[in-house]
Each structure stands twice: as structure tokens, then as C-alpha cells.
Amino acid sequence: MLRVMNASLRRATFVLQSETVEALSYVSVRTGTSMSAIVREVLGQPIVMLAGALKGVPPDPDASQLDLFRAQMVGHCNDALLDARPVLGSGLGAV
Numbered sequence: 001m002l003r004v005m006n007a008s009l010r011r012a013t014f015v016l017q018s019e020t021v022e023a024l025s026y027v028s029v030r031t032g033t034s035m036s037a038i039v040r041e042v043l044g045q046p047i048v049m050l051a052g053a054l055k056g057v058p059p060d061p062d063a064s065q066l067d068l069f070r071a072q073m074v075g076h077c078n079d080a081l082l083d084a085r086p087v088l089g090s091g092l093g094a095v
Helices: 018-031 035-055 063-083
Strands: none
Touching: 018 035, 035 063
16 A cells, blocks of 8 residues: 655655664654654754754854854754654653
């Protein structure tokens, strides 16, 4: 049977370190959430924000522009990780 993906979703293939895949698998099993859903939630919005922020950085930024950019990205990434908590739901019970 052919499965049709949501039109707004596209398949991507990644090569990750074994440790990362093992951790992702553990989180997936532990929370009952697919690895794809976890990756979508953790990476999705931060990557969109990163691309948007990079559009505002000049091609040859000075040190202060890079420092500001990095600080903004750390804040956005931390916010995104906190926002990912709902995807994990109440699946944090004992396994």
C-alpha cells in the first residue's frame, strides 16, 4: 500500500552519529513519538528562524554583528526546545 504524505511535508535523508540515532530512538520509544515528529519539532522552526536571520546578516559581517546573531540564535533554539515539549506529551512515564 502506498502511503501519501502530507503535501507540506517532504522526505529528507540525514546521516547522523550513532550516538545521536540511539538517543533519538530512545526518546522516540520512551515518549511514544515517532523519530520524524521529534526531528520536525526540534529542527523545524529553528532552521526556519536561522535561515531568516541569516538573510539579515551581511555577507561579510563584523565581529559585533556575528556576536548579536549568535546570541539571537541561542535564544531562539532554547525557545524551540521548550516549545517541543508538547510533542513529547505525557509520554515521559516509566517504560
